[in-house]
Amino acid sequence: MIQALxxxxxxxVVLLSGAMTILSRNPVHSVLWxxxxxxxxxxxxxxxxxxxxxxLLVIVYVGAVAVLFLFVVMMLDIDFAELRxxxxxxxxxxxxxxxxxxxxxxxxxxxxxxxxxxxxxxAAPTDAGVPNIEAIGQLLYTRYLFxxxxxxxxLLVAMIGAIVLTHRERSGSRYQNIARQNARRPQDAxxxxxxxxxxxxxx
Amino acid sequence: xxxxxxxxxxMSYGWSWFLATIIGILVIALPLMLAVAMIIYADRKIxxxxxxxxxxxxxGPFGLLQSFADGLKVFLQETIVPSAANxxxxxxxxxxxxxxxxxxxxxxxxxxxxxxxxxxxxxxxxLAASSLGVYGIILxxxxxxxxxxxxxxxxAAAQMVSYEVAIGFVLISIVMWAGTFNLTGIVEAQxxxxxxxxxxxxxxxxxxxxxxxxxxxxxxxxxxxxxxxxAESELVAxxxxxxxxxxxxxxxxxxxxxxxxxxxxxxxxFWGGYLPPFDWAPLYVVPGIIWLFAKILFFFFVFSWIKxxxxxxxxxQLMRLGWKVFLPLSLFWVFLVSGVLMFMRVGV
Numbered sequence: 092m093i094q095a096l097x098x099x100x101x102x103x104v105v106l107l108s109g110a111m112t113i114l115s116r117n118p119v120h121s122v123l124w125x126x127x128x129x130x131x132x133x134x135x136x137x138x139x140x141x142x143x144x145x146x147l148l149v150i151v152y153v154g155a156v157a158v159l160f161l162f163v164v165m166m167l168d169i170d171f172a173e174l175r176x177x178x179x180x181x182x183x184x185x186x187x188x189x190x191x192x193x194x195x196x197x198x199x200x201x202x203x204x205x206x207x208x209x210x211x212x213x214a215a216p217t218d219a220g221v222p223n224i225e226a227i228g229q230l231l232y233t234r235y236l237f238x239x240x241x242x243x244x245x246l247l248v249a250m251i252g253a254i255v256l257t258h259r260e261r262s263g264s265r266y267q268n269i270a271r272q273n274a275r276r277p278q279d280a281x282x283x284x285x286x287x288x289x290x291x292x293x294x
Numbered sequence: 295x296x297x298x299x300x301x302x303x304x305m306s307y308g309w310s311w312f313l314a315t316i317i318g319i320l321v322i323a324l325p326l327m328l329a330v331a332m333i334i335y336a337d338r339k340i341x342x343x344x345x346x347x348x349x350x351x352x353x354g355p356f357g358l359l360q361s362f363a364d365g366l367k368v369f370l371q372e373t374i375v376p377s378a379a380n381x382x383x384x385x386x387x388x389x390x391x392x393x394x395x396x397x398x399x400x401x402x403x404x405x406x407x408x409x410x411x412x413x414x415x416x417x418x419x420x421l422a423a424s425s426l427g428v429y430g431i432i433l434x435x436x437x438x439x440x441x442x443x444x445x446x447x448x449x450a451a452a453q454m455v456s457y458e459v460a461i462g463f464v465l466i467s468i469v470m471w472a473g474t475f476n477l478t479g480i481v482e483a484q485x486x487x488x489x490x491x492x493x494x495x496x497x498x499x500x501x502x503x504x505x506x507x508x509x510x511x512x513x514x515x516x517x518x519x520x521x522x523x524x525a526e527s528e529l530v531a532x533x534x535x536x537x538x539x540x541x542x543x544x545x546x547x548x549x550x551x552x553x554x555x556x557x558x559x560x561x562x563x564f565w566g567g568y569l570p571p572f573d574w575a576p577l578y579v580v581p582g583i584i585w586l587f588a589k590i591l592f593f594f595f596v597f598s599w600i601k602x603x604x605x606x607x608x609x610x611q612l613m614r615l616g617w618k619v620f621l622p623l624s625l626f627w628v629f630l631v632s633g634v635l636m637f638m639r640v641g642v
Contacts, residue, residue, distance in 0.1 A: 093308060119436060123383075126429070146418035154425025154458070158432070158451060165436055222414050224475060267610075 094138060101134040118164045126157045143223035318410045322399050330550045331361035337550075337598050344602035371539040376438065379536065383437035388537065388544035391430030395551035398423045402558055403478040405568050405582040416477040417465055420559065421458070424514065427552065428454045431523070431533050434545075438536040446532035449609065450516060450523040456616040457513040463624035464507045467631040468563055471500060481567035490573050493566035499634060503627055504564035506620055508596075511556035513616065515549070518601040522609055553597060554590065561589035 108127040115121050129152045136145035221229075231239045286292050335350060335358065342349030350357035375381055401416040403409040413419060428451050435447020469475055471494065472483035484493050495504040513520040524532035534545050561567055567589075568582030607615070 093312075120383075123433075142413065142415050143418070146415050146422050149422035150418065150425055154422065154428070155455065158428060158455060161432060162448075162451065165432075224415065 098135070098138055101131045101138065104128075104131040105135065118167075119161065122157060122160045122164050125160070126153055129153050129157065141223060143227060315410070319400075322410060323396055326396070326399060326551060326554070327547065329554060330547050331365065332358075333554060333594060334361045334364075334546075334550055336594065337601075340595065340598040341602045344599070365543060368539055368543040373539040373541060374536075376440065376536050378439040380437040380439065383433050384536075385541065387430050387433035387437060388541045388548070389430075390433065391427065391548040392544040392551075394423055394427045394430065395548040395555065398555055401477055402555075402562065403481055403567060404586060406482075407478070408583070409478060412476065412478060414474070414476050417469060417475045417480070420477075421462060421465065424461075425454075425458055430545075430548070434533040434537070438533070440536055442529045442531075443533045443535050446523045446529045446535075450533065453516070453520065453522065453612060453616075454514060456613060457510045457620070460506060460616060460620035460624050461510045461514065463621070463628050464503045464510070465563070467500065467503050467624070467627050468494065470628075470631050470635060471497075477562060477567075481562060481569060484566045485569055486573040492569040492571060492573050493564060495564040499631060500564070503624065504560070506624055507564065508560055508593075509615075510620060511560060512597065512600065513612065515552045515556050517553060517597055519604040519607050520612055521606060522612060525606060554594065557590045557593035557597065558586070560593045561586060565589050 105128050108124040108131065111124040112121050112128065115124060129148060133145040133148040133153075136142070136148060284292055338360070339349040339357075350360035353359045353363045375384055398420055400410040401413060401419050403412075411419075431450040431454075432447045435443040435445075435450070438444070468480060472480040474480060474483070487493065487496055494500045512518075516523050523529070524534070529535070534542055537545060565571075566585075568586045570577035570580065570585050
């Protein structure tokens with residue numbers, strides 16, 4: 092009973108906030124609705140017993156990715172009139188995408204209701220008593236080790252690519268060299284002189 | 295408690311679970327609010343004592359009621375929403391901060407098996423909730439539509455995201471050593487180190503991580519010396535500049551609840567939580583919650599001590615410490631700890 096109520100609540104909020112993400116006019120509000128959608132998707136994950144995935148969803152998407160989204164959107168100087176001007180131009184393409192997605196959903200539902208999907212013969216049904224983290228760890232580090240490492244490699248390449256693309260050398264900026272500052276002693280920096288009157292000091 | 299309602303009062307399981315959870319939340323949240331009020335007073339007193347001042351001493355005996363007087367004062371003030379502000383988000387932001395500061399307490403074990411939600415991803419839940427904390431601040435900065443709060447919000451967000459990385463790696467070392475994400479499990483894993491002492495911090499391998507965690511928790515809660523988000527010489531009052539009345543008070547409460555939480559995490563993850571410091575039978579007569587509170591108060595004293603004595607960092611130094619010192623160090627420690635564990639379990 093409580094599970095069903097919670098499911099409908101989370102699912103409703105996911106759908107509504109997904110809709111609000113594309114409907115709201117202010118891009119910052121859009122990102123916030125998106126965050127709400129992520130958050131409730133995490134709630135749905137908890138309901139199906141995938142608490143590890145739920146926490147990762149919150150940590151990675153809500154805690155890190157969405158913060159960066161929000162940063163970028165807040166910093167950008169967005170011209171709303173220009174954004175709306177593109178609507179007619181891209182309407183056909185958007186419509187095409189929407190039709191494709193709806194078709195996929197229909198095909199999926201059709202395949203499901205046609206029968207023939209035997210849930211008992213899934214690739215690796217894990218024991219319900221094993222905690223999420225252990226079950227995922229067992230699979231990732233044994234059976235799917237190479238795919239997992241490959242995913243890590245892809246992320247590494249993406250990271251290096253991002254650094255290479257955005258890094259620019261600034262000439263003329265003066266960095267603080269802490270080791271040099273600490274190594275500097277008064278006798279290196281100051282000098283006692285007693286100049287003759289009218290002579291001045293050589294610097 | 296679910297069992298009590300279920301069997302003794304003959305309620306259905308669903309209702310008794312519901313009631314027990316509500317009561318549990320109240321039993322944690324109400325004393326927490328009281329503790330926050332007293333801890334603000336303690337903070338001001340400690341700070342004053344270190345600066346050779348008296349601190350609050352007018353309201354009530356020894357000024358004990360100062361925080362309540364402040365709370366009442368703030369409650370009676372008018373809530374002012376700047377006309378240029380984004381009204382909904384402006385009012386939502388302090389609520390987010392306050393809520394996030396409270397929800398983490400659900401997984402904190404106060405005694406063996408005295409915990410509101412004994413979930414097996416406890417530590418991940420803590421990380422997830424603390425990564426939500428940044429939203430209250432970003433939203434406050436943005437929705438105020440004012441320069442100083444916005445600067446402060448950007449600083450705060452960058453600072454919290456940076457130090458969360460280091461905290462995450464520290465927690466991974468802890469999790470590997472304890473073998474569980476469950477906080478009660480982590481506390482139990484600290485029992486009887488070398489046969490007589492309780493706490494990961496006494497393990498020479500994990501001790502450096504406890505220092506990293508302490509410093510990172512200062513940065514995560516924006517306490518001095520990392521209180522750049524409220525650097526009053528540059529940013530007025532930071533992201534709280536435009537706030538007044540209860541919305542300001544919510545930030546205040548949330549901030550101190552977060553500080554208490556970080557003290558609790560320090561105590562729980564490294565110093566044995568509800569266990570007494572020594573694994574000696576007579577010490578277990580004292581209830582675990584008293585040991586936990588003693589440790590929390592000790593860490594709060596350390597936090598205040600640091601606040602009173604250490605000058606504020608520069609922002610680039612803060613970023614350097616987070617990314618160039620703590621991140622490589624804690625990452626290296628993850629390798630080190632896992633290597634030692636492999637060596638201990640499998641051999642060469």
